[in-house]
Amino acid sequence: MITTDILIIGAGPTGLFTVFEAGLLKLRCHLIDALPQAGGQCSEIYPKKPIYDIPAYPEILAGDLTGKLTEQIKQFEPGFTLGERAETIDKQEDGSFIVTTNKGTKHQAPVVAIAGGLGSFEPRKPPIPNIANFEDKGVEYMIREPELYRDKNVVIAGGGDSALDWSIFLSDVAKSVTLVHRRNEFRGALDSVDKVQELKNEGKVNLITPAEIKGITGENHVTGVVISKKDEEEYVLETDHFIPLFGLSPKLGPIANWGLEIEKNAIKVNNALDYQTNIPGIYAIGDVNTYPGKLKLILCGFHEATLMCQSAFKLIFPDKKYVMKYTTVGGIDGFDGTRKEAPKAVVKKIE
Amino acid sequence: MNPDVKIKITDRDGVLHEVDAPTDMAMNLMEVVRSYELAPEGTIGICGGMAMCASCQCYVKSDHELPEMGIDEDMMLAEAFHVEDNSRLGCQIQITPEMDGLEVELAPES
Numbered sequence: 001m002i003t004t005d006i007l008i009i010g011a012g013p014t015g016l017f018t019v020f021e022a023g024l025l026k027l028r029c030h031l032i033d034a035l036p037q038a039g040g041q042c043s044e045i046y047p048k049k050p051i052y053d054i055p056a057y058p059e060i061l062a063g064d065l066t067g068k069l070t071e072q073i074k075q076f077e078p079g080f081t082l083g084e085r086a087e088t089i090d091k092q093e094d095g096s097f098i099v100t101t102n103k104g105t106k107h108q109a110p111v112v113a114i115a116g117g118l119g120s121f122e123p124r125k126p127p128i129p130n131i132a133n134f135e136d137k138g139v140e141y142m143i144r145e146p147e148l149y150r151d152k153n154v155v156i157a158g159g160g161d162s163a164l165d166w167s168i169f170l171s172d173v174a175k176s177v178t179l180v181h182r183r184n185e186f187r188g189a190l191d192s193v194d195k196v197q198e199l200k201n202e203g204k205v206n207l208i209t210p211a212e213i214k215g216i217t218g219e220n221h222v223t224g225v226v227i228s229k230k231d232e233e234e235y236v237l238e239t240d241h242f243i244p245l246f247g248l249s250p251k252l253g254p255i256a257n258w259g260l261e262i263e264k265n266a267i268k269v270n271n272a273l274d275y276q277t278n279i280p281g282i283y284a285i286g287d288v289n290t291y292p293g294k295l296k297l298i299l300c301g302f303h304e305a306t307l308m309c310q311s312a313f314k315l316i317f318p319d320k321k322y323v324m325k326y327t328t329v330g331g332i333d334g335f336d337g338t339r340k341e342a343p344k345a346v347v348k349k350i351e
Numbered sequence: 352m353n354p355d356v357k358i359k360i361t362d363r364d365g366v367l368h369e370v371d372a373p374t375d376m377a378m379n380l381m382e383v384v385r386s387y388e389l390a391p392e393g394t395i396g397i398c399g400g401m402a403m404c405a406s407c408q409c410y411v412k413s414d415h416e417l418p419e420m421g422i423d424e425d426m427m428l429a430e431a432f433h434v435e436d437n438s439r440l441g442c443q444i445q446i447t448p449e450m451d452g453l454e455v456e457l458a459p460e461s
Contacts, residue, residue, distance in 0.1 A: 046401060049401065118397060124461065127432050127433065127461060158430060159430050181429070182430070182434075185426070185429070187429070246430050246432075247430065249406075250397060264391060264393060265394070266393065290392075
């Protein structure tokens with residue numbers, strides 16, 4: 001069991017900055033994120049895109065922003081459970097919550113802050129009618145264990161980096177690799193495109209373009225996919241595995257079943273006070289929440305995180321006196337023993 | 352103030368809406384759909400308008416001359432689902448006076 005003061009669900013910019021504001025109040029944080037790295041959308045979807053409305057940064061790349069946030073919170077030693085999705089929440093008799101991930105990791109905290117953005121990123125599933133029947137029976141939306149494909153026939157669909165990279169990787173593992181894409185052009189790193197071209201020339205990767213997979217054949221396991229090319233008759237290509245790699249899209253997911261008030265695919269919070277949800281002790285901050293006048297901006301998430309932490313402190317220590325201190329005045333004492341503070345004024349006499 | 356243009360939008364339930372869209376607010380078609388709440392928040396414009404999610408895909412029904420497709424939009428549509436020959440990403444279509452009378456249908460959510 002992982003225990004902490006504030007359990008943060010979502011390690012995007014808002015979740016990361018929460019660690020800083022909590023740290024100033026001597027509260028420890030642990031973050032859960034379904035993605036394998038911290039940073040949320042900023043790192044996963046658009047790390048190289050500029051953002052122009054972060055105060056004091058005329059321009060900053062999304063990936064750099066999350067990098068700097070990670071650096072800013074380092075001394076508060078946040079814990080991370082990455083690559084796991086928060087699945088269930090159970091209120092305990094002492095008022096705390098236990099959040100369990102899809103992999104069974106349990107976390108306990110008196111306060112839960114949902115900073116889940118647009119939700120957890122799930123693979124986009126192509127609209128093939130019977131595809132659900134074959135999930136984990138030859139259809140995999142992400143590659144977890146490459147050895148599964150050893151000496152098997154594999155069909156990969158998609159035109160981005162992951163489709164290219166896995167075609168390259170599996171060409172050494174699988175019996176055969178076929179890459180199917182709707183276009184002749186691929187949107188991937190140039191190196192990867194060149195490498196796939198090379199493997200195609202060597203006969204190590206079969207390329208079927210422009211084409212689409214319209215169906216799956218098999219009884220209890222995939223035995224083939226239906227390939228559709230424009231102006232040609234559809235045909236079945238025999239295969240043991242079909243791996244559609246069409247990127248990720250965010251879904252609110254299991255959080256929607258936690259008994260929280262949901263409106264417009266977002267969690268309703270009390271914006272007059274502290275961004276608490278209808279369940280006391282559970283807060284929602286950043287893009288995941290909604291209230292009258294809500295704007296889904298990173299800078300609004302920072303503000304919400306700050307007020308939320310003050311409220312969390314009062315909830316955890318109802319009888320302790322506290323007033324907000326400026327970091328310039330109070331400095332920052334890290335949990336790692338480091339201290340940052342403004343340099344002392346120099347006093348010198350003039351003779 | 353520039354005059355608004357009229358745009359006909361068929362939502363995902365097949366309901367036709369005729370809406371006024373401003374030409375002087377740097378809005379794109381995806382944002383017009385959101386401003387009239389013709390698709391639920393969280394199901395359209397998920398990436399914010401970077402041509403990176405295809406949640407604003409629509410089918411263009413009228414023969415308006417639209418801005419040429421950029422590489423980002425083209426490549427996104429190459430990986431999106433339910434794509435037809437007249438598919439475009441709403442976020443890449445700026446509302447200009449030339450868009451008056453445009454008719455589009457929102458593609459299914461995926």
